[in-house]
Amino acid sequence: MLSPAKFDFLIKKYKNKIFNYAIYMMKDQMDAEDVTQEVLIRTWQNIDKFNFNAAKAWMMRTTHNLCIDYLRRNNIYTKKETDVDEDYNESFADHSIDGNPHKAAELLITEDEIKDAINNLPERLKSPFVLYELQGFKYKEIGKILDVPLNTVKVNILRARKQLQKELKKYAREYFK
């Protein structure tokens, strides 16, 4: 009897989170709409089966899995292990610019450039980053959604932040102070 009310509540509360996560994963709004639609239908089909308090994690996990399935089907998804610059620490540590470490580089970046930079992150870094920084999930929740250990979530978010900073350097315009 409460199923329609539960479903109504879940749609209202989480539809935008699902949609926005799908946009970042699919990089295309139309595909993200399709994924979101599929998630909502599956939620209705399983409304009486899952624990209501765990619905949020269940829905996000379903979204993530559907995105990965879609990307794999279209040969878009690759693990991109080599995309992460493991020596990034060393290369970034020296940021004396033109021999003058006191010259500040002010980054003027637009919202679209930030979104592009996030979209260019490897999938295994982008997922936890988007869930944490943009969707507001906690580490533990992200671990459940992505089915990875807590430590892996923390490490990947840190790496995503570094990689994002490196990506944004391409858009950076310098001001001389």
Next chain:
Amino acid sequence: MQENISNKIDAKLIDKIISVAYRDGSMTDKIIVAWKAAGDDNVKNLLEEYRATFNKVSKLKQVDLPEYVTEKVEEKIGFQKSEGSFSGNITFSFFNIFSGKAVPVAAAGIVILAFVSFLIFREPVPAHKYTKAEIELAEYQLKQSLAIVGKVFTKAEKNFSQDILNKQLNRRLNKGYYLVNNILTGG
């Protein structure tokens, strides 16, 4: 003259800088980074760059799911929407309360409120009113007790002055005087 300083920042410090810039660093990390930044421009610049990125990321707007998507879903599953209705709003509020942290917080709030109300509004314990007879009896008993104590002290004083001082101590003193007198008079 510009110095060409090669500033290698320790990898662990970079991690701390990033955590602090993204506002999930521990208090210790915040202190360490602040201290390092005060003494090293490279640390300060790095912190500012990451902070700028964090500020931009946190301000990214969410895109709303177009209405036609949810309408399509509701059509497919034959779902009747209750949006805008009074009962719909009530059920939404009900699930909103019971699906989040509001329930334990509200329960704790109720317990605390009940306890504070109890402390403020409880009836004070009425003071016992003594009768005149009870007061007089208490005074008599007090006097009796003091009299007994007084007798004990009086007896002790008598014993000390008459028996101990007079008999015991005086006897010894007299003997002492007698001996000294003998020595002095040569007898």
